[in-house]
Amino acid sequence: MQPLIKTLRKAIEELSQVVGDPSDLESILIVLGGTILLLFGRKLYWFVLGATGFIGGFLLGDLVFSGEPRWLMMIAPILVGLVASLLGIFLQKLALRLAGLIVGGGLAFAMTHPLLENPWPPVALILGSLLGFWLVIIWFDWALILLSSFLGTYVIVAEIPVSREPQLLMAGVLVILGVAAQASLQRSPKKDLKQG
Numbered sequence: 001m002q003p004l005i006k007t008l009r010k011a012i013e014e015l016s017q018v019v020g021d022p023s024d025l026e027s028i029l030i031v032l033g034g035t036i037l038l039l040f041g042r043k044l045y046w047f048v049l050g051a052t053g054f055i056g057g058f059l060l061g062d063l064v065f066s067g068e069p070r071w072l073m074m075i076a077p078i079l080v081g082l083v084a085s086l087l088g089i090f091l092q093k094l095a096l097r098l099a100g101l102i103v104g105g106g107l108a109f110a111m112t113h114p115l116l117e118n119p120w121p122p123v124a125l126i127l128g129s130l131l132g133f134w135l136v137i138i139w140f141d142w143a144l145i146l147l148s149s150f151l152g153t154y155v156i157v158a159e160i161p162v163s164r165e166p167q168l169l170m171a172g173v174l175v176i177l178g179v180a181a182q183a184s185l186q187r188s189p190k191k192d193l194k195q196g
Contacts, residue, residue: 031160034153036152038178039181048096057078100132100143103132
């Protein structure tokens with residue numbers, strides 16, 4: 001067991017030397033997680049749930065543990081993300097409906113908050129939550145593809161420091177890419193079964 005731990009430590013040290021600043025490593029991991037959501041969200045639904053829980057837990061931790069050390073602020077996202085992933089494994093449909101509710105509302109609020117004045121962002125939050133929940137009930141696979149594509153896009157674009165117009169263009173391209181990639185992954189096993 002000790003050689004494995006030493007190897008992992010060495011790999012982490014080498015990675016941190018390549019990356020340099022720890023915040024760079026954090027940004028790379030966030031973009032990597034967003035890319036996984038964007039391209040494989042339907043296949044890795046538990047990852048979508050874990051990421052949704054992590055993001056929600058991060059916002060909660062930021063409110064509850066504001067001003068505390070960073071490691072303490074990270075406890076809430078990790079715990080909520082783990083619980084959401086476990087719920088996704090054991091209570092898939094219920095957990096995904098709740099994720100639809102959270103992601104739909106969160107994305108609607110995040111998109112309208114910088115653009116519109118009150119009361120529209122809270123209205124968008126409520127309508128987006130209901131739409132996300134309803135989409136998961138009616139079109140389970142497509143809702144998961146859309147929600148994970150939007151969530152992955154939001155995570156990636158939020159990490160890239162560009163002005164609003166290029167950010168919106170990038171977001172549109174990424175959503176289309178994510179939906180197309182996940183739709184093609186969804187169709188390929190069916191083709192293989194018909195041919196085999």
